[in-house]
Amino acid sequence: MTPQMGLFGSAILFVGLHFLLSHPLRKPLVRRVGERAFQAIYSLIALLTFGSMIYFYAKIGRENERLWNAGEVGWIGGTVLMWLASILLVGSFVKNPALVGARGPTGGPHGVFRITRHPMMWAFAIWAAVHLMIIAAPRHWCSTARSSFSPCSAPSARTKRKPGSLVRIGTTGLRRPHLSRSRAESAIPARSR
Numbered sequence: 001m002t003p004q005m006g007l008f009g010s011a012i013l014f015v016g017l018h019f020l021l022s023h024p025l026r027k028p029l030v031r032r033v034g035e036r037a038f039q040a041i042y043s044l045i046a047l048l049t050f051g052s053m054i055y056f057y058a059k060i061g062r063e064n065e066r067l068w069n070a071g072e073v074g075w076i077g078g079t080v081l082m083w084l085a086s087i088l089l090v091g092s093f094v095k096n097p098a099l100v101g102a103r104g105p106t107g108g109p110h111g112v113f114r115i116t117r118h119p120m121m122w123a124f125a126i127w128a129a130v131h132l133m134i135i136a137a138p139r140h141w142c143s144t145a146r147s148s149f150s151p152c153s154a155p156s157a158r159t160k161r162k163p164g165s166l167v168r169i170g171t172t173g174l175r176r177p178h179l180s181r182s183r184a185e186s187a188i189p190a191r192s193r
Helices: 003-022 024-034 033-058 071-091 119-134 144-159
Strands: 168-169 171-173
Touching: 003 024, 003 033, 024 033, 071 119
Parallel strands: none
Antiparallel strands: 168 171
């Protein structure tokens, strides 16, 4: 196996196992081993697959061949986009009801959540796109750190909305109707929130 194939396979394994452990395998594993043990298993698998990507990435070595030169305009555009990605990433930690230990949604959306429900995923997608634009070497196209977050993040951030949760732009700004309703008025059962 070539280092390039090892890197590509490691990236596919990293993303694939994240999907499997986050959705279809999560409940059965948590039921069987408990929440803490599952988190340890998940973390270990993530570290091993990410470590294998680092190993193969280093094994490929330096590639001087670039597919294109981003130039000054590319660097300026990349800097502006990275600034936006940084705001989204940092903002995703402020009053995020989905963070571990958070008490759930309180009131309407705050900060970057008024723009998107998935600011961290959009930050990863923008980060990946900028790196692909600036560092146009072939090995970067298959490394997870620069490319596999992008195809996973953007579609996911776009498609995970619940019915009736489309963003409306009006005189009052961005709103999500399902977040402003009380639980009694909501058609979504309390368990699924």
